[in-house]
Amino acid sequence: MAGRRVVVFPSSAELGPALAHLVTSRAEKSIASNGRFTLGLSGGSLVSMLSKELLALPQLDCSKWVVGFCDERLVSFTDPESTYGLYKSQLFSKINIPDSGILTIDSSLPVDKCAEDYTCKLKEAFPGDDFPVFDLLLLGMGPDGHTCSLFPDHPLLEEKQKIVAPISDSPKPPPQRVTMTLPVVNSARCVAFVSTGGSKAAVLKDVLEGGKAPAYPAARVLPTSGELFWLIDEPAATALTIQVERPGAEAKL
Ligand SMILES: O=C(O)[C@H](O)[C@@H](O)[C@H](O)[C@H](O)COP(=O)(O)O
Numbered sequence: 001m002a003g004r005r006v007v008v009f010p011s012s013a014e015l016g017p018a019l020a021h022l023v024t025s026r027a028e029k030s031i032a033s034n035g036r037f038t039l040g041l042s043g044g045s046l047v048s049m050l051s052k053e054l055l056a057l058p059q060l061d062c063s064k065w066v067v068g069f070c071d072e073r074l075v076s077f078t079d080p081e082s083t084y085g086l087y088k089s090q091l092f093s094k095i096n097i098p099d100s101g102i103l104t105i106d107s108s109l110p111v112d113k114c115a116e117d118y119t120c121k122l123k124e125a126f127p128g129d130d131f132p133v134f135d136l137l138l139l140g141m142g143p144d145g146h147t148c149s150l151f152p153d154h155p156l157l158e159e160k161q162k163i164v165a166p167i168s169d170s171p172k173p174p175p176q177r178v179t180m181t182l183p184v185v186n187s188a189r190c191v192a193f194v195s196t197g198g199s200k201a202a203v204l205k206d207v208l209e210g211g212k213a214p215a216y217p218a219a220r221v222l223p224t225s226g227e228l229f230w231l232i233d234e235p236a237a238t239a240l241t242i243q244v245e246r247p248g249a250e251a252k253l
Contacts, residue, residue, distance in 0.1 A: 004228040006208060006244040007251060008237045012049060012196045015231055018251040019194060020053035022229065023136065024060070025252070026190055030135040031064050038125070040137035040180065042070045042148065043083035046194050050138065051090035062097040066125055070137055071149040071179035072105045074114055081174055082107070105178055115166035115178040122163055122184075131163060131187040139185070139193045142172065145203045145216025147193070149179035157182065157217060182220055190227040193218065198235040205239040229253060 009015040027037040041050070054060055069083060077085045084104050092102060103125055105118050126132035139147045149167050150157055156165050159181040167177050185191060195204060206212040207219040208230065222228065231253075237244060245251075 004230070005253070006230045006232070006240070006242065007253065008244045008246050009231070009233050009248075009251075011233050012045075014248065015194070015196065015233055016049050016053040018247070018253055019050065019138075019192070019231060020057060021251070022192055022231075022253045023050070023054065023138075024057065026136045027065065030189075034135075036064045036066055038066045038068070038132075038134045038136075040068050040070045040134045040188070041083070041087060042138055042140045043073070043086065044140040044142075045196065046138055046140050047083065047086045047090060049194065051087070051094075054091065055094055060095060062095045062101075064101075065097050066101045066103065067092075067097065068103040068122060068125070068132075068134070069105070070139060070147075070185070071177055072107075072118075073174050074105070074107060074111050074176035074178065075174055076107050077104075111166040111168055111176045111178065115162075115164045118178055119162065119164045129187075131184045134184075134188045136190045136192065137180075137185060137188045139191060139218075139221065141193055141195045141200065141203070141207070141218040143199045143203060144171070145207060145218050146172070147218040147221060148185065149177040150182065150217040150220075152216060153214070154217075157220065159183070185221055186223050186226075188223055188226050190229070191221055191223050192229040192231060193221070194231050195236050196233040198238065200232070200236040201239045204230075204232065204236055205241075208240060209242055
Protein backbone atom coordinates (compact mmCIF):
# COMPACT_ATOMS: atom_id res chain seq x y z
CA MET A 1 0.00 0.00 0.00
CA ALA A 2 1.20 3.48 -0.81
CA GLY A 3 0.24 4.66 2.68
CA ARG A 4 -3.04 5.49 4.36
CA ARG A 5 -4.11 9.09 4.87
CA VAL A 6 -6.88 9.92 7.30
CA VAL A 7 -8.06 13.43 6.51
CA VAL A 8 -10.54 15.17 8.79
CA PHE A 9 -12.72 18.14 7.76
CA PRO A 10 -14.87 20.29 10.05
CA SER A 11 -18.00 19.18 8.18
CA SER A 12 -19.13 17.68 4.89
CA ALA A 13 -19.34 21.22 3.48
CA GLU A 14 -15.54 21.42 3.67
CA LEU A 15 -15.00 17.78 2.73
CA GLY A 16 -16.93 18.10 -0.55
CA PRO A 17 -14.54 20.42 -2.43
CA ALA A 18 -11.54 18.30 -1.36
CA LEU A 19 -13.30 15.22 -2.74
CA ALA A 20 -13.95 17.00 -6.04
CA HIS A 21 -10.29 17.97 -6.19
CA LEU A 22 -9.21 14.38 -5.54
CA VAL A 23 -11.41 13.16 -8.39
CA THR A 24 -10.33 15.78 -10.90
CA SER A 25 -6.64 15.57 -10.04
CA ARG A 26 -6.66 11.77 -10.41
CA ALA A 27 -8.63 12.14 -13.66
CA GLU A 28 -6.08 14.58 -15.07
CA LYS A 29 -3.19 12.33 -14.13
CA SER A 30 -4.80 9.15 -15.51
CA ILE A 31 -5.86 10.77 -18.78
CA ALA A 32 -2.36 12.17 -19.25
CA SER A 33 -0.77 8.74 -18.79
CA ASN A 34 -3.43 6.30 -20.09
CA GLY A 35 -5.83 8.38 -22.17
CA ARG A 36 -8.77 7.65 -19.86
CA PHE A 37 -9.91 7.84 -16.24
CA THR A 38 -11.57 4.83 -14.65
CA LEU A 39 -13.73 5.62 -11.64
CA GLY A 40 -15.80 3.30 -9.43
CA LEU A 41 -18.77 4.82 -7.62
CA SER A 42 -20.75 3.85 -4.54
CA GLY A 43 -24.19 4.84 -3.32
CA GLY A 44 -25.42 6.38 -0.09
CA SER A 45 -24.72 10.02 0.70
CA LEU A 46 -21.84 10.00 -1.79
CA VAL A 47 -24.27 10.34 -4.71
CA SER A 48 -25.50 13.81 -3.81
CA MET A 49 -22.20 15.05 -2.38
CA LEU A 50 -20.17 14.06 -5.43
CA SER A 51 -22.79 15.28 -7.89
CA LYS A 52 -23.11 18.66 -6.19
CA GLU A 53 -19.36 19.21 -5.95
CA LEU A 54 -18.51 18.11 -9.50
CA LEU A 55 -21.31 20.22 -10.97
CA ALA A 56 -20.05 23.25 -9.02
CA LEU A 57 -16.66 23.12 -10.74
CA PRO A 58 -16.11 25.87 -13.32
CA GLN A 59 -14.97 23.29 -15.88
CA LEU A 60 -15.44 19.55 -16.04
CA ASP A 61 -14.61 17.42 -19.07
CA CYS A 62 -15.75 13.81 -18.57
CA SER A 63 -15.42 12.73 -22.20
CA LYS A 64 -12.60 10.34 -21.30
CA TRP A 65 -14.12 8.93 -18.13
CA VAL A 66 -15.12 5.30 -17.72
CA VAL A 67 -17.39 4.89 -14.72
CA GLY A 68 -18.40 1.66 -12.99
CA PHE A 69 -20.18 0.81 -9.76
CA CYS A 70 -18.46 -0.66 -6.72
CA ASP A 71 -21.78 -2.31 -5.96
CA GLU A 72 -25.30 -2.03 -7.23
CA ARG A 73 -28.73 -2.93 -5.96
CA LEU A 74 -30.64 -5.32 -8.20
CA VAL A 75 -33.65 -3.11 -8.86
CA SER A 76 -34.90 -1.40 -11.99
CA PHE A 77 -33.06 1.80 -12.96
CA THR A 78 -36.28 3.74 -12.39
CA ASP A 79 -36.55 2.47 -8.80
CA PRO A 80 -35.51 5.16 -6.27
CA GLU A 81 -33.20 2.51 -4.73
CA SER A 82 -31.13 2.21 -7.92
CA THR A 83 -27.66 3.70 -7.45
CA TYR A 84 -27.27 4.10 -11.21
CA GLY A 85 -30.70 5.77 -11.39
CA LEU A 86 -29.66 8.31 -8.76
CA TYR A 87 -26.37 9.12 -10.47
CA LYS A 88 -28.15 9.35 -13.82
CA SER A 89 -30.58 11.98 -12.62
CA GLN A 90 -28.15 13.89 -10.38
CA LEU A 91 -24.91 13.69 -12.37
CA PHE A 92 -24.64 11.73 -15.62
CA SER A 93 -27.47 13.66 -17.31
CA LYS A 94 -25.62 16.91 -16.58
CA ILE A 95 -22.05 16.09 -17.67
CA ASN A 96 -20.47 15.06 -20.96
CA ILE A 97 -19.72 11.45 -20.11
CA PRO A 98 -20.49 9.23 -23.10
CA ASP A 99 -23.07 6.46 -22.54
CA SER A 100 -20.38 3.97 -23.59
CA GLY A 101 -18.32 5.18 -20.64
CA ILE A 102 -20.91 4.13 -18.07
CA LEU A 103 -20.71 0.46 -17.09
CA THR A 104 -24.06 -0.58 -15.67
CA ILE A 105 -25.57 -3.83 -14.52
CA ASP A 106 -28.41 -5.44 -16.49
CA SER A 107 -31.09 -5.20 -13.83
CA SER A 108 -33.47 -7.48 -15.77
CA LEU A 109 -31.28 -10.54 -15.07
CA PRO A 110 -31.45 -12.89 -12.08
CA VAL A 111 -28.77 -11.98 -9.56
CA ASP A 112 -26.22 -14.71 -10.49
CA LYS A 113 -26.49 -13.90 -14.20
CA CYS A 114 -26.38 -10.20 -13.44
CA ALA A 115 -23.04 -10.66 -11.65
CA GLU A 116 -21.70 -12.71 -14.60
CA ASP A 117 -22.88 -10.11 -17.09
CA TYR A 118 -21.28 -7.30 -15.09
CA THR A 119 -18.06 -9.32 -14.80
CA CYS A 120 -17.96 -9.56 -18.63
CA LYS A 121 -18.47 -5.81 -18.94
CA LEU A 122 -15.59 -5.12 -16.55
CA LYS A 123 -13.32 -7.65 -18.29
CA GLU A 124 -14.03 -5.96 -21.61
CA ALA A 125 -13.27 -2.54 -20.14
CA PHE A 126 -10.05 -3.80 -18.52
CA PRO A 127 -8.60 -6.28 -21.03
CA GLY A 128 -5.55 -8.19 -19.89
CA ASP A 129 -5.94 -7.52 -16.17
CA ASP A 130 -6.71 -10.48 -13.85
CA PHE A 131 -8.60 -7.98 -11.75
CA PRO A 132 -9.63 -4.58 -13.11
CA VAL A 133 -7.32 -1.82 -11.93
CA PHE A 134 -9.46 1.27 -11.41
CA ASP A 135 -7.75 4.64 -11.18
CA LEU A 136 -10.03 5.65 -8.32
CA LEU A 137 -12.70 3.90 -6.29
CA LEU A 138 -14.98 5.96 -4.07
CA LEU A 139 -16.40 3.98 -1.17
CA GLY A 140 -18.81 4.57 1.67
CA MET A 141 -18.98 2.72 4.96
CA GLY A 142 -22.19 1.76 6.74
CA PRO A 143 -22.55 2.00 10.53
CA ASP A 144 -22.07 -1.80 10.60
CA GLY A 145 -18.65 -1.47 8.92
CA HIS A 146 -19.81 -2.73 5.51
CA THR A 147 -18.46 -1.33 2.30
CA CYS A 148 -19.53 -2.07 -1.29
CA SER A 149 -22.04 -4.88 -0.58
CA LEU A 150 -19.49 -6.70 1.57
CA PHE A 151 -21.12 -7.17 4.95
CA PRO A 152 -19.63 -8.27 8.30
CA ASP A 153 -19.23 -12.05 8.72
CA HIS A 154 -20.44 -12.74 5.18
CA PRO A 155 -18.67 -15.50 3.16
CA LEU A 156 -18.23 -13.06 0.25
CA LEU A 157 -15.43 -11.44 2.24
CA GLU A 158 -13.32 -14.50 1.46
CA GLU A 159 -13.92 -14.42 -2.30
CA LYS A 160 -10.56 -14.64 -4.07
CA GLN A 161 -11.42 -15.45 -7.71
CA LYS A 162 -14.48 -13.52 -8.81
CA ILE A 163 -14.39 -9.93 -10.01
CA VAL A 164 -18.05 -9.34 -9.26
CA ALA A 165 -20.11 -11.46 -6.87
CA PRO A 166 -23.86 -11.80 -6.44
CA ILE A 167 -25.43 -11.45 -3.02
CA SER A 168 -29.02 -12.50 -2.26
CA ASP A 169 -29.05 -12.10 1.50
CA SER A 170 -27.89 -8.54 2.01
CA PRO A 171 -28.73 -7.57 5.60
CA LYS A 172 -29.39 -4.06 4.30
CA PRO A 173 -32.28 -3.91 1.83
CA PRO A 174 -32.70 -4.53 -1.00
CA PRO A 175 -31.45 -8.11 -0.41
CA GLN A 176 -30.29 -8.76 -3.97
CA ARG A 177 -27.20 -6.92 -5.13
CA VAL A 178 -23.96 -7.38 -7.03
CA THR A 179 -20.65 -6.21 -5.64
CA MET A 180 -17.02 -5.85 -6.56
CA THR A 181 -14.93 -8.28 -4.53
CA LEU A 182 -12.06 -7.38 -2.21
CA PRO A 183 -9.37 -8.41 -4.76
CA VAL A 184 -10.77 -5.81 -7.19
CA VAL A 185 -11.07 -3.11 -4.56
CA ASN A 186 -7.53 -3.78 -3.37
CA SER A 187 -6.15 -3.68 -6.92
CA ALA A 188 -7.16 -0.04 -7.44
CA ARG A 189 -4.57 2.72 -7.88
CA CYS A 190 -6.41 4.84 -5.36
CA VAL A 191 -9.28 4.13 -2.97
CA ALA A 192 -11.06 6.89 -1.07
CA PHE A 193 -13.64 6.34 1.64
CA VAL A 194 -16.01 9.18 2.35
CA SER A 195 -17.60 8.81 5.76
CA THR A 196 -19.42 11.46 7.72
CA GLY A 197 -21.57 11.78 10.81
CA GLY A 198 -21.41 10.78 14.47
CA SER A 199 -23.09 7.41 13.82
CA LYS A 200 -19.82 6.26 12.25
CA ALA A 201 -17.51 7.29 15.11
CA ALA A 202 -17.32 4.01 17.08
CA VAL A 203 -16.97 1.73 14.08
CA LEU A 204 -14.49 4.10 12.45
CA LYS A 205 -12.26 3.85 15.51
CA ASP A 206 -12.26 0.05 15.23
CA VAL A 207 -11.69 0.16 11.47
CA LEU A 208 -8.81 2.63 11.61
CA GLU A 209 -7.25 1.57 14.90
CA GLY A 210 -7.66 -2.19 14.51
CA GLY A 211 -9.91 -2.64 17.50
CA LYS A 212 -12.02 -5.59 16.40
CA ALA A 213 -11.52 -9.19 15.30
CA PRO A 214 -12.54 -10.31 12.79
CA ALA A 215 -11.90 -7.00 11.08
CA TYR A 216 -14.83 -5.06 9.66
CA PRO A 217 -15.18 -5.29 5.86
CA ALA A 218 -14.05 -1.67 5.51
CA ALA A 219 -10.87 -2.48 7.44
CA ARG A 220 -10.03 -5.12 4.85
CA VAL A 221 -9.71 -2.48 2.17
CA LEU A 222 -5.93 -2.18 1.97
CA PRO A 223 -4.86 -1.53 -1.64
CA THR A 224 -1.89 -3.70 -2.58
CA SER A 225 0.11 -0.86 -4.08
CA GLY A 226 -2.45 1.95 -4.39
CA GLU A 227 -3.21 4.93 -2.21
CA LEU A 228 -5.85 4.79 0.53
CA PHE A 229 -7.69 7.88 1.78
CA TRP A 230 -10.25 8.18 4.52
CA LEU A 231 -12.06 11.49 4.12
CA ILE A 232 -14.14 12.05 7.22
CA ASP A 233 -15.76 14.87 9.18
CA GLU A 234 -15.20 15.87 12.83
CA PRO A 235 -18.34 14.08 14.13
CA ALA A 236 -17.10 10.81 12.59
CA ALA A 237 -13.58 11.42 13.97
CA THR A 238 -14.54 12.02 17.61
CA ALA A 239 -13.33 8.64 18.93
CA LEU A 240 -10.02 8.52 17.01
CA THR A 241 -6.71 8.61 18.83
CA ILE A 242 -4.46 8.08 15.79
CA GLN A 243 -2.73 10.95 14.06
CA VAL A 244 -4.88 12.53 11.36
CA GLU A 245 -4.52 15.38 8.88
CA ARG A 246 -6.68 18.49 9.27
CA PRO A 247 -5.94 20.49 6.11
CA GLY A 248 -9.16 22.55 5.85
CA ALA A 249 -11.35 23.15 2.84
CA GLU A 250 -8.45 24.08 0.57
CA ALA A 251 -7.00 20.55 0.83
CA LYS A 252 -5.35 19.39 -2.37
CA LEU A 253 -5.20 15.65 -2.03
O1 LIG B 1 -26.00 0.18 -1.25
C1 LIG B 1 -26.19 0.70 -0.16
O2 LIG B 1 -26.98 0.27 0.67
C2 LIG B 1 -25.44 1.97 0.15
O3 LIG B 1 -24.80 2.39 -0.97
C3 LIG B 1 -24.47 1.78 1.30
O4 LIG B 1 -23.57 0.71 1.08
C4 LIG B 1 -23.72 3.07 1.60
O5 LIG B 1 -22.69 3.29 0.68
C5 LIG B 1 -23.15 3.04 2.99
O6 LIG B 1 -24.14 2.64 3.90
C6 LIG B 1 -22.62 4.39 3.40
O7 LIG B 1 -23.64 5.31 3.26
P1 LIG B 1 -23.55 6.79 3.79
O8 LIG B 1 -22.34 7.38 3.19
O9 LIG B 1 -24.82 7.43 3.31
O10 LIG B 1 -23.47 6.71 5.26
